Amino acid sequence: MTKKSKFFATLLLTGWPIMFSCGAPKSDDAASDLKIVGGSTVSASLYSNYFQSIASLRYTGQHFCGGTLIAANKVLTAAHCLHDFTASEIKNQITVTLGSSRLNSASGAQTFNVASYKIDSRYDPTTTQYDVAVITLSGNSTIPPAPLNTSPSLPAAGGTVYTAGWGSTSEGGDVNTALKYTSVAVVSNADCTKAYGSGIYAGNICAYTKGTDSCQGDSGGPLYTYDGKKLTLVGIVSWGQGCAEPGFPGVYTRISSFNPLSM
Numbered sequence: 001m002t003k004k005s006k007f008f009a010t011l012l013l014t015g016w017p018i019m020f021s022c023g024a025p026k027s028d029d030a031a032s033d034l035k036i037v038g039g040s041t042v043s044a045s046l047y048s049n050y051f052q053s054i055a056s057l058r059y060t061g062q063h064f065c066g067g068t069l070i071a072a073n074k075v076l077t078a079a080h081c082l083h084d085f086t087a088s089e090i091k092n093q094i095t096v097t098l099g100s101s102r103l104n105s106a107s108g109a110q111t112f113n114v115a116s117y118k119i120d121s122r123y124d125p126t127t128t129q130y131d132v133a134v135i136t137l138s139g140n141s142t143i144p145p146a147p148l149n150t151s152p153s154l155p156a157a158g159g160t161v162y163t164a165g166w167g168s169t170s171e172g173g174d175v176n177t178a179l180k181y182t183s184v185a186v187v188s189n190a191d192c193t194k195a196y197g198s199g200i201y202a203g204n205i206c207a208y209t210k211g212t213d214s215c216q217g218d219s220g221g222p223l224y225t226y227d228g229k230k231l232t233l234v235g236i237v238s239w240g241q242g243c244a245e246p247g248f249p250g251v252y253t254r255i256s257s258f259n260p261l262s263m
């Protein structure tokens with residue numbers, strides 16, 4: 001969620017949408033602020049070859065956060081995506097859809113209820129640290145789960161990583177029905193701390209490329225590395241100062257700091 005809005009997570013139930021893009025830097029051109037300049041729609045072949053592990057979390061049918069399939073019946077997401085719901089809302093009104101790159105397309109879609117869920121007990125809604133939750137689905141998906149990065153030294157600063165989601169294509173915008181992805185460069189935690197002043201801890205990865213970013217509605221979704229063959233999950237979309245604001249990296253939960261398969 002945004003730094004500004006993270007204390008107001010209930011807004012998530014109304015706003016939605018999110019991601020990439022976000023716009024040209026205000027300082028460069030106020031008139032084009034927040035127009036999409038980054039990211040691309042995930043084509044059918046990119047989806048089936050690489051991005052099928054992305055999940056859409058829905059509350060009463062409306063997309064509100066992303067997630068990633070990490071086992072046949074487990075979806076990793078952000079703690080802040082679930083934190084403001086009651087247990088009853090999570091079990092009775094949240095569904096998880098896999099298998100389609102388009103929101104609202106029945107073709108290929110596999111939709112599950114939440115059988116159980118676990119929010120990291122250390123999650124702190126004030127700082128957004130330990131922003132990790134695991135959902136156990138009501139059944140098994142047939143989609144191949146994403147492999148998890150376990151190396152604390154990867155991805156290295158400067159490396160290219162990929163994020164994807166149905167989030168807003170502009171800061172404050174709506175959910176986007178077509179899945180989008182973008183590439184961003186890893187920023188060291190030291191440099192990310194310089195950007196934010198405080199609030200970055202070892203369990204974060206930051207990533208920044210001018211003009212493109214994850215955004216509202218992408219939260220909970222994946223940050224991946226690509227080895228030329230497959231995507232490996234390295235992060236969870238967590239928060240940032242707005243979306244694609246110049247000088248402010250997107251902040252992600254660092255998967256290698258957690259063991260989500262045994263949460």
Ligand code: 4AZ
Pocket residue numbers: 001002003005213214215216217218219237238239240241242243244249250251
């Ligand atoms: C959000 O509000 C959000 N630019 C997620 C990611 C980022 C910003 C906001 C990173 O869910």
